[in-house]
Amino acid sequence: MHFESTFLRNIPNIVHGFGTRSDPVPTPVLKNWVELRPEWNQVAGTEIANVVRRNQACGDVDGFFTKTTNPIGVRAADCVPILLARKDGGMVAALHAGWRGTKAKITEKLAKTLLAQGEDLSQWVAAIGPAIGACCYEVGEDLIEDFVKTFPEIEPDMISPTHRKLDLSAINQFELERLGFGQVDWIPECTYCSMDKSKGAHFHSYRREGSGTRQWSIIARKA
Numbered sequence: 001m002h003f004e005s006t007f008l009r010n011i012p013n014i015v016h017g018f019g020t021r022s023d024p025v026p027t028p029v030l031k032n033w034v035e036l037r038p039e040w041n042q043v044a045g046t047e048i049a050n051v052v053r054r055n056q057a058c059g060d061v062d063g064f065f066t067k068t069t070n071p072i073g074v075r076a077a078d079c080v081p082i083l084l085a086r087k088d089g090g091m092v093a094a095l096h097a098g099w100r101g102t103k104a105k106i107t108e109k110l111a112k113t114l115l116a117q118g119e120d121l122s123q124w125v126a127a128i129g130p131a132i133g134a135c136c137y138e139v140g141e142d143l144i145e146d147f148v149k150t151f152p153e154i155e156p157d158m159i160s161p162t163h164r165k166l167d168l169s170a171i172n173q174f175e176l177e178r179l180g181f182g183q184v185d186w187i188p189e190c191t192y193c194s195m196d197k198s199k200g201a202h203f204h205s206y207r208r209e210g211s212g213t214r215q216w217s218i219i220a221r222k223a
């Protein structure tokens with residue numbers, strides 16, 4: 001099982017998927033991913049790589065964009081994965097936005113990077129994948145206050161709908177819309193508490209399982 005964005009599915013010549021516990025690498029992209037995937041270290045920063053060749057060594061990055069048919073993606077377990085594509089299917093991007101990347105405004109970094117490439121953001125679709133939800137993501141009050149100060153345009157109740165719970169996906173959704181991305185989709189599955197009665201947890205969750213287990217969110221232009 002994997003999840004897809006209906007918005008991204010409507011874009012021609014794109015294949016994508018958000019992985020789960022049963023299929024950490026989404027099946028539609030599995031073969032290409034194994035053969036062509038870039039090499040990188042995810043460091044919860046804001047660096048973004050332009051992927052121009054297969055198996056590219058990208059260094060310490062938390063985002064990618066490409067006009068090639070090489071697949072790009074991020075691994076996450078609770079952090080927010082974001083997959084993006086231009087509406088004509090000619091270019092794609094992927095972001096890893098945990099609390100550090102979100103607070104450091106990795107979405108704004110991507111927007112600036114795409115604008116510098118001559119892109120019109122209104123022609124882009126962004127899809128926020130499964131991540132730990134405001135139902136489960138309890139953090140310190142200091143961190144909530146930090147977010148409220150960092151994002152003065154966002155209602156504090158949207159940043160933290162209940163006491164000490166942080167809504168990273170809502171913050172990223174607000175930011176993507178504020179920055180001018182044409183359409184923003186959101187798959188509202190919580191990686192911590194989304195369960196199947198017979199099969200158990202749908203997702204790997206850092207909060208539930210600790211480090212070492214992850215699922216991948218991957219997008220590619222079709223060859």
Ligand SMILES: [Zn+2]
Nearest residue numbers: 135136190193
């Ligand atoms: Zn939850």
